[in-house]
Amino acid sequence: MSTTKPRLKTSAMIASFADPGQKTSSAPFGHALARLADEDPRIVGLTADLGKYTDMHIFAQQHPERFFQMGMAEQLLFGAAAGFAETGLIPFASTYSVFAARRAYDFLCLDIAEPNLNVNVIGGLPGLTTGYGPSHQATEDIAIFRGMPNLTIVDPCDSLDIEQAVPQLAASEGPTYLRLLRGKVPTVLDEYDYSFELGKAKVLRTGRDVVFVSSGLMTMRALEAAKSLAEHHVNVAVVHSPTIKPFDAETVVNEVDSNRLVVTLENHSVVGGLYETLAAAMVARQVSAKVIPIGLPDQFLDAGALPTLHDRYGLSVDAITATVLAGLEN
Amino acid sequence: MTTYTASGRSPLRVDQRIEEISDAAYRIRHHALNMGEVQGQGYVGQALGAADMLATVYCDQLTYQPGNPGWEERDRFLLSTGHYAIGHYAALAEAGIIPIEELETYGSDDSRLPMSGMSTYTPGMEISGGSLGHGLTIAVGMALSLRHQGRAQRVFNFLSDGELDEGSTWEAAMGAAHHQLGHLTALVDINALQADGPTAGVLRTEPVTEKWEAFGWYAQRVDGNDVGALVEAFDSISEQAQAVGRPSVVLCDTKVGRGVPLLENREKAHFMRIEDNEWQICRDQLSAGSQGRK
Structure with a gap:
Protein backbone atom coordinates (compact mmCIF):
# COMPACT_ATOMS: atom_id res chain seq x y z
CA MET A 1 0.00 0.00 0.00
CA SER A 2 1.46 3.32 -0.98
CA THR A 3 0.90 6.45 1.08
CA THR A 4 0.71 9.80 -0.58
CA LYS A 5 1.95 12.73 1.37
CA PRO A 6 -0.55 15.56 1.36
CA ARG A 7 0.73 18.42 -0.75
CA LEU A 8 1.71 21.36 1.38
CA LYS A 9 0.41 24.83 0.69
CA THR A 10 3.11 27.17 -0.59
CA SER A 11 3.55 30.84 -0.08
CA ALA A 12 3.98 32.69 -3.33
CA MET A 13 5.97 35.88 -2.94
CA ILE A 14 3.72 37.86 -5.25
CA ALA A 15 0.54 36.01 -4.51
CA SER A 16 -2.58 37.20 -6.22
CA PHE A 17 -5.47 37.68 -3.87
CA ALA A 18 -7.98 37.59 -6.72
CA ASP A 19 -10.55 34.86 -6.31
CA PRO A 20 -10.72 32.20 -9.06
CA GLY A 21 -12.78 33.50 -11.96
CA GLN A 22 -12.82 37.05 -10.64
CA LYS A 23 -12.63 39.89 -13.14
CA THR A 24 -9.13 41.39 -13.08
CA SER A 25 -7.07 44.02 -14.79
CA SER A 26 -3.38 43.59 -15.47
CA ALA A 27 -0.91 46.08 -13.95
CA PRO A 28 -3.41 48.93 -13.60
CA PHE A 29 -0.87 51.26 -12.01
CA GLY A 30 1.74 50.86 -14.75
CA HIS A 31 -0.79 51.39 -17.52
CA ALA A 32 -2.40 54.36 -15.81
CA LEU A 33 0.98 56.02 -15.31
CA ALA A 34 1.98 55.40 -18.91
CA ARG A 35 -1.30 56.92 -20.13
CA LEU A 36 -0.83 59.94 -17.90
CA ALA A 37 2.71 60.37 -19.20
CA ASP A 38 1.35 60.46 -22.77
CA GLU A 39 -0.47 63.64 -21.82
CA ASP A 40 1.96 65.21 -19.36
CA PRO A 41 5.67 65.46 -20.18
CA ARG A 42 6.52 66.20 -16.54
CA ILE A 43 5.75 62.62 -15.44
CA VAL A 44 8.82 60.48 -14.68
CA GLY A 45 9.15 57.05 -13.06
CA LEU A 46 11.83 55.87 -10.66
CA THR A 47 12.34 52.59 -8.90
CA ALA A 48 14.83 50.85 -6.62
CA ASP A 49 15.34 47.54 -8.42
CA LEU A 50 11.67 46.64 -8.12
CA GLY A 51 10.29 47.85 -11.43
CA LYS A 52 8.89 44.47 -12.37
CA TYR A 53 7.34 43.95 -8.96
CA THR A 54 5.62 47.32 -8.73
CA ASP A 55 4.27 47.38 -12.31
CA MET A 56 6.64 50.27 -13.06
CA HIS A 57 8.06 48.16 -15.89
CA ILE A 58 4.95 48.87 -17.95
CA PHE A 59 5.73 52.58 -17.74
CA ALA A 60 9.42 51.92 -18.41
CA GLN A 61 8.58 49.98 -21.59
CA GLN A 62 6.36 52.72 -22.93
CA HIS A 63 8.49 55.69 -21.82
CA PRO A 64 12.05 54.39 -21.52
CA GLU A 65 13.56 57.89 -21.66
CA ARG A 66 11.48 58.90 -18.63
CA PHE A 67 12.30 55.89 -16.48
CA PHE A 68 15.19 56.05 -14.02
CA GLN A 69 16.58 52.95 -12.35
CA MET A 70 18.14 53.96 -9.02
CA GLY A 71 19.35 50.54 -7.97
CA MET A 72 18.59 48.81 -4.70
CA ALA A 73 19.16 52.08 -2.87
CA GLU A 74 15.96 53.39 -1.32
CA GLN A 75 17.52 56.42 0.32
CA LEU A 76 18.87 57.48 -3.06
CA LEU A 77 15.50 56.70 -4.65
CA PHE A 78 13.61 59.20 -2.50
CA GLY A 79 16.37 61.81 -2.27
CA ALA A 80 16.64 61.74 -6.06
CA ALA A 81 12.86 61.89 -6.43
CA ALA A 82 12.99 65.12 -4.40
CA GLY A 83 15.63 66.41 -6.81
CA PHE A 84 13.36 65.67 -9.78
CA ALA A 85 10.46 67.47 -8.14
CA GLU A 86 12.66 70.43 -7.15
CA THR A 87 13.48 70.89 -10.82
CA GLY A 88 9.92 70.87 -12.13
CA LEU A 89 9.07 67.24 -12.87
CA ILE A 90 6.46 64.97 -11.27
CA PRO A 91 8.12 61.76 -10.11
CA PHE A 92 6.44 58.48 -9.20
CA ALA A 93 8.92 56.44 -7.16
CA SER A 94 8.25 52.78 -6.44
CA THR A 95 9.57 50.21 -4.02
CA TYR A 96 8.01 47.89 -1.47
CA SER A 97 6.05 49.58 1.31
CA VAL A 98 8.35 48.15 3.97
CA PHE A 99 11.37 49.86 2.41
CA ALA A 100 9.59 53.16 1.81
CA ALA A 101 8.19 53.31 5.33
CA ARG A 102 10.95 51.73 7.38
CA ARG A 103 14.20 52.16 5.53
CA ALA A 104 13.82 55.50 3.76
CA TYR A 105 11.55 57.36 6.20
CA ASP A 106 14.01 60.18 6.90
CA PHE A 107 14.41 60.89 3.18
CA LEU A 108 10.68 60.93 2.54
CA CYS A 109 10.11 63.10 5.58
CA LEU A 110 12.79 65.75 5.20
CA ASP A 111 13.51 65.85 1.47
CA ILE A 112 9.94 65.39 0.21
CA ALA A 113 7.29 66.09 2.85
CA GLU A 114 8.88 69.08 4.61
CA PRO A 115 9.27 71.10 1.39
CA ASN A 116 5.86 69.69 0.32
CA LEU A 117 7.09 68.41 -3.02
CA ASN A 118 4.91 66.63 -5.56
CA VAL A 119 6.54 63.23 -5.22
CA ASN A 120 4.28 60.20 -5.46
CA VAL A 121 5.48 57.21 -3.50
CA ILE A 122 4.27 53.84 -4.72
CA GLY A 123 4.49 51.11 -2.10
CA GLY A 124 4.15 47.47 -3.13
CA LEU A 125 3.07 44.62 -0.85
CA PRO A 126 1.09 46.73 1.63
CA GLY A 127 -0.25 45.05 4.76
CA LEU A 128 -0.56 41.30 4.41
CA THR A 129 -0.19 40.75 0.67
CA THR A 130 2.85 38.52 0.79
CA GLY A 131 3.58 35.34 2.66
CA TYR A 132 7.24 36.19 3.17
CA GLY A 133 6.91 37.23 6.77
CA PRO A 134 7.77 40.48 8.55
CA SER A 135 10.67 41.44 6.25
CA HIS A 136 8.19 42.02 3.43
CA GLN A 137 4.84 42.54 5.18
CA ALA A 138 4.14 46.25 5.64
CA THR A 139 1.67 45.79 8.44
CA GLU A 140 2.35 49.20 10.01
CA ASP A 141 3.13 51.47 7.04
CA ILE A 142 0.04 53.63 7.57
CA ALA A 143 0.83 53.95 11.28
CA ILE A 144 4.33 55.12 10.37
CA PHE A 145 3.20 57.54 7.67
CA ARG A 146 0.15 59.08 9.36
CA GLY A 147 2.37 61.20 11.56
CA MET A 148 4.18 62.75 8.61
CA PRO A 149 2.84 66.25 7.88
CA ASN A 150 1.80 67.05 4.27
CA LEU A 151 1.66 63.40 3.16
CA THR A 152 -1.56 62.14 1.55
CA ILE A 153 -2.14 58.41 2.10
CA VAL A 154 -4.25 56.35 -0.32
CA ASP A 155 -5.27 52.72 0.15
CA PRO A 156 -7.08 51.67 -3.06
CA CYS A 157 -9.51 48.77 -3.28
CA ASP A 158 -9.10 47.56 -6.84
CA SER A 159 -7.93 48.31 -10.38
CA LEU A 160 -10.56 50.98 -10.88
CA ASP A 161 -9.46 52.85 -7.77
CA ILE A 162 -5.83 52.71 -8.89
CA GLU A 163 -6.50 53.82 -12.46
CA GLN A 164 -8.56 56.76 -11.32
CA ALA A 165 -6.22 57.68 -8.46
CA VAL A 166 -3.00 57.99 -10.50
CA PRO A 167 -3.88 61.22 -12.35
CA GLN A 168 -5.32 62.70 -9.15
CA LEU A 169 -2.15 61.93 -7.22
CA ALA A 170 -0.10 63.68 -9.89
CA ALA A 171 -2.46 66.66 -9.86
CA SER A 172 -2.42 67.10 -6.07
CA GLU A 173 0.26 69.50 -4.93
CA GLY A 174 2.16 67.77 -2.16
CA PRO A 175 3.52 64.26 -1.67
CA THR A 176 1.36 61.15 -1.78
CA TYR A 177 1.73 57.52 -0.76
CA LEU A 178 -0.19 54.84 -2.67
CA ARG A 179 -0.54 51.34 -1.25
CA LEU A 180 -0.09 49.49 -4.51
CA LEU A 181 -1.98 46.42 -5.63
CA ARG A 182 -0.06 44.94 -8.53
CA GLY A 183 -0.18 42.20 -11.13
CA LYS A 184 -3.65 40.90 -11.88
CA VAL A 185 -5.71 43.23 -9.73
CA PRO A 186 -9.40 42.51 -9.18
CA THR A 187 -11.95 44.89 -10.64
CA VAL A 188 -14.83 45.25 -8.23
CA LEU A 189 -16.01 48.82 -7.92
CA ASP A 190 -17.28 49.07 -11.51
CA GLU A 191 -20.41 47.30 -10.29
CA TYR A 192 -21.22 50.20 -7.98
CA ASP A 193 -22.09 53.80 -8.65
CA TYR A 194 -18.60 54.88 -7.71
CA SER A 195 -15.66 56.93 -8.78
CA PHE A 196 -12.42 57.62 -6.92
CA GLU A 197 -12.11 61.11 -5.52
CA LEU A 198 -8.96 61.98 -3.62
CA MET B 1 18.48 91.18 -14.19
CA THR B 2 22.18 90.73 -13.50
CA THR B 3 23.51 87.26 -14.21
CA TYR B 4 26.76 86.05 -12.75
CA THR B 5 28.33 83.53 -15.04
CA ALA B 6 30.63 80.86 -13.78
CA SER B 7 34.33 80.77 -14.17
CA GLY B 8 35.80 82.16 -15.83
CA ARG B 9 32.95 84.40 -15.62
CA SER B 10 35.26 86.75 -17.04
CA PRO B 11 38.19 87.56 -19.01
CA LEU B 12 40.05 87.60 -15.67
CA ARG B 13 43.46 86.01 -15.41
CA VAL B 14 43.88 83.22 -12.88
CA ASP B 15 45.76 85.45 -10.44
CA GLN B 16 42.97 88.01 -10.63
CA ARG B 17 40.37 85.31 -9.95
CA ILE B 18 42.36 84.15 -6.94
CA GLU B 19 42.50 87.71 -5.60
CA GLU B 20 38.77 88.19 -6.05
CA ILE B 21 37.95 84.88 -4.33
CA SER B 22 40.36 85.56 -1.48
CA ASP B 23 38.76 88.94 -0.85
CA ALA B 24 35.32 87.31 -0.76
CA ALA B 25 36.55 84.59 1.59
CA TYR B 26 37.91 87.25 3.92
CA ARG B 27 34.53 89.01 4.02
CA ILE B 28 32.69 85.69 4.52
CA ARG B 29 34.87 85.05 7.57
CA HIS B 30 34.03 88.47 8.98
CA HIS B 31 30.33 87.91 8.39
CA ALA B 32 30.56 84.56 10.18
CA LEU B 33 32.24 86.11 13.23
CA ASN B 34 29.59 88.84 13.37
CA MET B 35 26.81 86.26 13.15
CA GLY B 36 28.41 84.07 15.77
CA GLU B 37 28.59 86.99 18.17
CA VAL B 38 24.83 87.49 17.97
CA GLN B 39 24.27 84.02 19.41
CA GLY B 40 27.45 83.94 21.46
CA GLN B 41 28.17 80.58 19.90
CA GLY B 42 27.67 78.62 16.75
CA TYR B 43 29.47 76.74 14.07
CA VAL B 44 31.94 79.54 13.57
CA GLY B 45 34.93 77.21 13.39
CA GLN B 46 33.42 75.31 10.45
CA ALA B 47 32.46 78.53 8.64
CA LEU B 48 35.99 79.89 8.95
CA GLY B 49 37.41 76.61 7.72
CA ALA B 50 35.07 76.35 4.73
CA ALA B 51 35.12 80.04 3.72
CA ASP B 52 37.60 79.52 0.88
CA MET B 53 35.53 76.67 -0.58
CA LEU B 54 32.32 78.69 -0.37
CA ALA B 55 33.95 81.79 -1.83
CA THR B 56 35.41 79.82 -4.74
CA VAL B 57 32.03 78.33 -5.58
CA TYR B 58 30.01 81.53 -5.33
CA CYS B 59 32.62 83.87 -6.89
CA ASP B 60 34.00 81.63 -9.54
CA GLN B 61 31.87 78.59 -10.31
CA LEU B 62 28.13 79.20 -10.04
CA THR B 63 25.93 80.87 -12.62
CA TYR B 64 23.04 82.65 -10.91
CA GLN B 65 21.02 85.84 -10.69
CA PRO B 66 21.39 87.54 -7.29
CA GLY B 67 18.03 89.27 -7.57
CA ASN B 68 16.21 86.14 -8.68
CA PRO B 69 17.26 83.16 -6.59
CA GLY B 70 14.56 80.97 -8.19
CA TRP B 71 15.84 81.62 -11.72
CA GLU B 72 15.34 78.35 -13.61
CA GLU B 73 18.64 78.47 -15.44
CA ARG B 74 20.74 78.77 -12.29
CA ASP B 75 23.33 76.25 -11.25
CA ARG B 76 22.34 74.44 -8.07
CA PHE B 77 24.39 74.54 -4.87
CA LEU B 78 23.12 72.14 -2.22
CA LEU B 79 24.29 72.51 1.35
CA SER B 80 24.04 69.07 2.86
CA THR B 81 25.62 70.01 6.18
CA GLY B 82 22.79 72.12 7.60
CA HIS B 83 24.92 73.37 10.49
CA TYR B 84 27.27 75.08 8.02
CA ALA B 85 24.40 77.45 7.26
CA ILE B 86 26.26 80.25 9.06
CA GLY B 87 28.98 80.08 6.42
CA HIS B 88 26.47 79.61 3.61
CA TYR B 89 24.44 82.67 4.69
CA ALA B 90 27.65 84.69 4.64
CA ALA B 91 28.35 83.44 1.11
CA LEU B 92 24.77 84.20 0.03
CA ALA B 93 25.17 87.73 1.36
CA GLU B 94 28.49 88.06 -0.41
CA ALA B 95 26.76 86.83 -3.60
CA GLY B 96 24.07 89.49 -3.22
CA ILE B 97 21.27 86.96 -2.76
CA ILE B 98 20.40 88.06 0.79
CA PRO B 99 21.16 91.49 2.32
CA ILE B 100 24.26 91.76 4.48
CA GLU B 101 22.22 93.59 7.14
CA GLU B 102 20.01 90.54 7.55
CA LEU B 103 22.89 88.38 8.72
CA GLU B 104 22.61 89.73 12.26
CA THR B 105 19.24 87.96 12.60
CA TYR B 106 21.01 84.56 12.35
CA GLY B 107 19.40 82.02 14.64
CA SER B 108 16.89 84.50 16.09
CA ASP B 109 13.15 83.87 16.38
CA ASP B 110 11.33 84.45 13.08
CA SER B 111 14.56 84.98 11.18
CA ARG B 112 14.91 83.73 7.61
CA LEU B 113 18.31 82.45 8.68
CA PRO B 114 17.80 79.53 11.10
CA MET B 115 20.74 77.78 12.79
CA SER B 116 20.36 74.77 10.49
CA GLY B 117 19.81 75.59 6.83
CA MET B 118 16.32 75.06 5.38
CA SER B 119 15.08 75.62 1.85
CA THR B 120 11.69 76.77 3.06
CA TYR B 121 13.24 79.65 5.04
CA THR B 122 16.05 81.18 3.03
CA PRO B 123 16.36 82.49 -0.54
CA GLY B 124 19.15 80.67 -2.30
CA MET B 125 19.06 77.71 0.09
CA GLU B 126 18.16 74.86 -2.26
CA ILE B 127 17.55 72.08 0.27
CA SER B 128 16.98 71.49 3.96
CA GLY B 129 20.17 69.84 5.11
CA GLY B 130 21.05 68.77 8.59
CA SER B 131 20.02 65.17 8.57
CA LEU B 132 23.35 64.21 7.15
CA GLY B 133 23.78 62.09 4.05
CA HIS B 134 20.80 63.55 2.19
CA GLY B 135 22.37 66.22 -0.01
CA LEU B 136 24.12 64.02 -2.51
CA THR B 137 21.02 61.88 -3.08
CA ILE B 138 18.99 64.98 -3.95
CA ALA B 139 21.84 66.28 -6.09
CA VAL B 140 21.79 63.06 -8.13
CA GLY B 141 18.05 63.50 -8.80
CA MET B 142 18.49 67.16 -9.75
CA ALA B 143 21.36 66.38 -12.09
CA LEU B 144 19.40 63.56 -13.76
CA SER B 145 16.34 65.76 -14.06
CA LEU B 146 18.18 68.77 -15.50
CA ARG B 147 19.93 66.60 -18.06
CA HIS B 148 16.64 64.90 -18.96
CA GLN B 149 15.14 68.35 -19.59
CA GLY B 150 18.06 69.25 -21.82
CA ARG B 151 19.27 71.94 -19.46
CA ALA B 152 22.95 72.65 -19.11
CA GLN B 153 23.15 73.65 -15.45
CA ARG B 154 25.65 72.14 -13.08
CA VAL B 155 24.85 70.78 -9.64
CA PHE B 156 27.19 71.21 -6.66
CA ASN B 157 26.82 69.44 -3.34
CA PHE B 158 28.74 70.58 -0.30
CA LEU B 159 29.23 67.84 2.28
CA SER B 160 31.51 67.12 5.18
CA ASP B 161 33.86 64.26 5.89
CA GLY B 162 31.54 63.21 8.72
CA GLU B 163 28.85 62.60 6.13
CA LEU B 164 31.02 59.94 4.60
CA ASP B 165 29.87 57.79 7.55
CA GLU B 166 26.38 57.75 6.08
CA GLY B 167 25.56 54.86 3.76
CA SER B 168 23.25 57.04 1.70
CA THR B 169 26.23 59.14 0.59
CA TRP B 170 27.66 56.04 -1.02
CA GLU B 171 24.33 55.02 -2.56
CA ALA B 172 24.35 58.42 -4.22
CA ALA B 173 28.01 58.18 -5.18
CA MET B 174 27.29 54.92 -6.99
CA GLY B 175 24.18 56.36 -8.62
CA ALA B 176 26.01 59.43 -9.91
CA ALA B 177 28.72 57.37 -11.54
CA HIS B 178 26.25 54.84 -12.95
CA HIS B 179 24.21 57.60 -14.56
CA GLN B 180 27.36 59.38 -15.79
CA LEU B 181 26.56 62.70 -14.16
CA GLY B 182 29.53 64.72 -15.35
CA HIS B 183 27.76 67.96 -14.46
CA LEU B 184 27.64 66.98 -10.77
CA THR B 185 30.44 68.09 -8.46
CA ALA B 186 30.76 67.26 -4.78
CA LEU B 187 32.87 69.29 -2.37
CA VAL B 188 33.89 67.50 0.77
CA ASP B 189 35.11 69.58 3.69
CA ILE B 190 37.65 67.35 5.41
CA ASN B 191 38.17 69.11 8.70
CA ALA B 192 38.74 65.75 10.38
CA LEU B 193 36.35 66.68 13.16
CA GLN B 194 32.97 65.21 14.09
CA ALA B 195 30.51 65.75 16.93
CA ASP B 196 32.18 63.20 19.19
CA GLY B 197 35.75 64.04 18.27
CA PRO B 198 38.34 63.56 15.55
CA THR B 199 37.06 61.67 12.52
CA ALA B 200 39.87 59.15 12.77
CA GLY B 201 38.55 58.09 16.16
CA VAL B 202 34.81 58.28 15.44
CA LEU B 203 34.73 56.20 12.27
CA ARG B 204 37.77 55.97 10.04
CA THR B 205 36.98 57.26 6.55
CA GLU B 206 40.44 57.21 4.99
CA PRO B 207 41.59 56.51 2.36
CA VAL B 208 39.05 59.01 1.10
CA THR B 209 40.43 59.73 -2.36
CA GLU B 210 40.72 56.08 -3.25
CA LYS B 211 37.15 55.44 -2.10
CA TRP B 212 35.71 58.07 -4.44
CA GLU B 213 37.89 56.86 -7.29
CA ALA B 214 36.73 53.31 -6.70
CA PHE B 215 33.14 54.57 -6.94
CA GLY B 216 33.93 55.97 -10.39
CA TRP B 217 34.45 59.64 -9.57
CA TYR B 218 37.12 62.05 -10.75
CA ALA B 219 38.64 62.77 -7.34
CA GLN B 220 41.14 65.48 -6.43
CA ARG B 221 42.43 66.19 -2.95
CA VAL B 222 43.61 69.72 -2.23
CA ASP B 223 44.37 72.11 0.58
CA GLY B 224 40.89 73.58 0.98
CA ASN B 225 42.32 76.77 2.42
CA ASP B 226 44.51 77.37 -0.62
CA VAL B 227 42.41 79.33 -3.11
CA GLY B 228 44.91 78.79 -5.90
CA ALA B 229 44.70 75.02 -5.43
CA LEU B 230 40.90 75.16 -5.38
CA VAL B 231 40.78 77.15 -8.61
CA GLU B 232 43.15 74.76 -10.29
CA ALA B 233 41.08 71.77 -9.14
CA PHE B 234 37.83 73.26 -10.37
CA ASP B 235 39.41 74.25 -13.68
CA SER B 236 40.43 70.67 -14.42
CA ILE B 237 36.90 69.35 -13.95
CA SER B 238 35.49 70.42 -17.31
CA GLU B 239 38.04 68.41 -19.24
CA GLN B 240 38.69 65.51 -16.88
CA ALA B 241 35.13 64.88 -15.70
CA GLN B 242 32.37 66.88 -17.37
CA ALA B 243 33.52 66.06 -20.88
CA VAL B 244 33.55 62.32 -20.20
CA GLY B 245 30.40 62.10 -18.07
CA ARG B 246 32.19 61.41 -14.84
CA PRO B 247 31.04 63.01 -11.60
CA SER B 248 33.77 64.96 -9.83
CA VAL B 249 34.67 65.48 -6.21
CA VAL B 250 37.02 68.03 -4.72
CA LEU B 251 38.25 66.73 -1.38
CA CYS B 252 39.30 69.74 0.66
CA ASP B 253 41.51 69.46 3.72
CA THR B 254 40.59 72.47 5.82
CA LYS B 255 41.48 73.85 9.21
CA VAL B 256 38.72 74.56 11.71
CA GLY B 257 38.86 78.27 12.68
CA ARG B 258 41.11 79.12 9.73
CA GLY B 259 42.24 82.78 9.67
CA VAL B 260 41.80 83.35 13.40
CA PRO B 261 44.80 82.00 15.35
CA LEU B 262 42.90 82.14 18.66
CA LEU B 263 40.41 79.61 17.26
CA GLU B 264 42.85 77.66 15.11
CA ASN B 265 44.84 76.84 18.24
CA ARG B 266 41.92 76.19 20.55
CA GLU B 267 41.04 72.63 21.37
CA LYS B 268 38.91 71.53 18.45
CA ALA B 269 35.22 71.28 19.11
CA HIS B 270 32.23 70.66 16.88
CA PHE B 271 30.32 73.46 18.62
CA MET B 272 32.85 76.06 19.62
CA ARG B 273 32.28 78.26 22.65
CA ILE B 274 33.64 81.79 22.30
CA GLU B 275 33.57 84.22 25.23
CA ASP B 276 32.00 87.67 24.94
CA ASN B 277 35.32 89.43 25.09
CA GLU B 278 36.87 87.22 22.44
CA TRP B 279 34.84 88.20 19.40
CA GLN B 280 36.70 91.46 18.87
CA ILE B 281 40.01 89.67 19.35
CA CYS B 282 38.92 87.21 16.63
CA ARG B 283 38.03 90.01 14.23
CA ASP B 284 41.29 91.82 14.94
CA GLN B 285 43.30 88.67 14.34
CA LEU B 286 41.44 88.00 11.09
CA SER B 287 42.11 91.53 9.86
CA ALA B 288 45.74 91.45 10.95
CA GLY B 289 46.40 88.28 9.00
CA SER B 290 44.57 89.35 5.90
CA GLN B 291 47.34 91.22 4.16
CA GLY B 292 45.18 94.28 3.72
CA ARG B 293 42.11 92.57 2.22
CA LYS B 294 38.77 94.28 2.35
Missing part, protein backbone atom coordinates in the same frame (compact mmCIF):
# COMPACT_ATOMS: atom_id res chain seq x y z
CA GLY A 199 -9.86 62.83 -0.02
CA LYS A 200 -13.40 61.41 -0.23
CA ALA A 201 -15.09 58.38 1.27
CA LYS A 202 -18.04 56.89 -0.58
CA VAL A 203 -21.04 54.85 0.53
CA LEU A 204 -21.02 51.79 -1.74
CA ARG A 205 -24.13 50.18 -0.33
CA THR A 206 -26.61 50.96 2.40
CA GLY A 207 -27.80 48.64 5.16
CA ARG A 208 -29.80 48.88 8.36
CA ASP A 209 -27.96 46.55 10.78
CA VAL A 210 -24.24 47.03 10.36
CA VAL A 211 -21.88 49.69 8.93
CA PHE A 212 -18.59 48.56 7.44
CA VAL A 213 -15.92 51.23 7.16
CA SER A 214 -13.12 49.88 5.00
CA SER A 215 -10.16 50.72 2.84
CA GLY A 216 -7.86 48.95 0.43
CA LEU A 217 -8.46 45.38 -0.58
CA MET A 218 -10.58 44.95 2.54
CA THR A 219 -13.35 46.90 0.81
CA MET A 220 -13.50 44.04 -1.67
CA ARG A 221 -13.82 41.63 1.23
CA ALA A 222 -16.34 43.90 2.94
CA LEU A 223 -18.59 43.82 -0.12
CA GLU A 224 -18.38 40.03 -0.29
CA ALA A 225 -19.00 39.69 3.43
CA ALA A 226 -22.03 41.97 3.12
CA LYS A 227 -23.48 39.52 0.57
CA SER A 228 -22.68 36.59 2.81
CA LEU A 229 -24.26 38.29 5.83
CA ALA A 230 -27.40 38.99 3.81
CA GLU A 231 -27.91 35.24 3.76
CA HIS A 232 -27.98 35.46 7.55
CA HIS A 233 -30.57 38.25 7.27
CA VAL A 234 -28.04 40.86 8.33
CA ASN A 235 -28.21 44.03 6.32
CA VAL A 236 -24.83 45.71 5.90
CA ALA A 237 -23.80 49.17 4.64
CA VAL A 238 -20.28 49.59 3.20
CA VAL A 239 -18.39 52.89 3.35
CA HIS A 240 -15.15 52.84 1.37
CA SER A 241 -12.51 55.32 2.53
CA PRO A 242 -9.52 54.94 0.19
CA THR A 243 -7.94 58.17 1.37
CA ILE A 244 -6.69 57.55 4.90
CA LYS A 245 -5.16 60.99 5.24
CA PRO A 246 -6.64 63.51 4.98
CA PHE A 247 -9.54 61.45 6.33
CA ASP A 248 -13.06 62.24 5.13
CA ALA A 249 -14.38 62.37 8.69
CA GLU A 250 -17.54 64.15 7.69
CA THR A 251 -18.81 61.41 5.40
CA VAL A 252 -17.65 58.50 7.52
CA VAL A 253 -18.69 59.75 10.96
CA ASN A 254 -22.03 60.77 9.53
CA GLU A 255 -22.61 57.14 8.54
CA VAL A 256 -21.33 55.80 11.83
CA ASP A 257 -23.60 58.07 13.86
CA SER A 258 -26.49 55.59 14.05
CA ASN A 259 -27.62 52.64 16.09
CA ARG A 260 -25.92 50.16 13.82
CA LEU A 261 -22.92 48.03 14.72
CA VAL A 262 -19.75 49.62 13.32
CA VAL A 263 -16.94 47.45 11.93
CA THR A 264 -13.68 48.75 10.48
CA LEU A 265 -11.87 46.56 7.97
CA GLU A 266 -8.29 47.24 7.00
CA ASN A 267 -5.31 45.40 5.57
CA HIS A 268 -3.09 46.90 8.28
CA SER A 269 -2.35 46.60 11.97
CA VAL A 270 -5.21 47.61 14.22
CA VAL A 271 -2.69 50.05 15.70
CA GLY A 272 -2.39 53.38 13.93
CA GLY A 273 -4.52 52.69 10.86
CA LEU A 274 -8.13 53.14 9.78
CA TYR A 275 -9.63 51.93 13.08
CA GLU A 276 -7.78 54.50 15.15
CA THR A 277 -8.31 57.20 12.53
CA LEU A 278 -12.05 56.63 12.74
CA ALA A 279 -12.00 56.40 16.53
CA ALA A 280 -10.24 59.78 16.80
CA ALA A 281 -12.68 61.36 14.35
CA MET A 282 -15.64 60.01 16.35
CA VAL A 283 -14.28 61.27 19.67
CA ALA A 284 -13.63 64.70 18.17
CA ARG A 285 -17.30 64.85 17.07
CA GLN A 286 -18.63 63.37 20.31
CA VAL A 287 -20.06 60.39 18.45
CA SER A 288 -20.10 57.23 20.51
CA ALA A 289 -20.53 53.71 19.15
CA LYS A 290 -19.16 50.25 19.59
CA VAL A 291 -16.57 49.67 16.88
CA ILE A 292 -15.20 46.22 16.08
CA PRO A 293 -11.80 46.40 14.41
CA ILE A 294 -11.04 43.82 11.76
CA GLY A 295 -7.40 44.13 10.84
CA LEU A 296 -4.01 42.65 11.52
CA PRO A 297 -3.01 41.95 15.11
CA ASP A 298 -0.31 44.01 16.82
CA GLN A 299 2.37 41.43 16.26
CA PHE A 300 4.89 40.24 13.68
CA LEU A 301 2.92 37.94 11.41
CA ASP A 302 3.57 34.42 10.26
CA ALA A 303 5.01 33.43 6.92
CA GLY A 304 2.84 31.16 4.80
CA ALA A 305 0.26 31.02 2.05
CA LEU A 306 -1.89 34.13 1.81
CA PRO A 307 -5.28 32.37 2.00
CA THR A 308 -4.10 30.57 5.12
CA LEU A 309 -2.84 33.77 6.68
CA HIS A 310 -5.90 35.84 5.76
CA ASP A 311 -8.03 33.20 7.43
CA ARG A 312 -5.71 33.02 10.44
CA TYR A 313 -5.80 36.76 11.02
CA GLY A 314 -9.48 37.23 10.30
CA LEU A 315 -9.32 38.99 6.91
CA SER A 316 -11.14 36.32 4.85
CA VAL A 317 -14.80 36.66 3.99
CA ASP A 318 -15.68 33.70 6.17
CA ALA A 319 -13.77 35.11 9.11
CA ILE A 320 -15.37 38.54 8.69
CA THR A 321 -18.81 36.99 8.53
CA ALA A 322 -18.18 35.05 11.72
CA THR A 323 -16.80 38.10 13.53
CA VAL A 324 -19.82 40.20 12.63
CA LEU A 325 -22.33 37.53 13.61
CA ALA A 326 -20.59 37.14 16.95
CA GLY A 327 -20.50 40.92 17.38
CA LEU A 328 -24.23 41.17 16.81
CA GLU A 329 -24.93 38.53 19.46
CA ASN A 330 -22.93 40.34 22.16
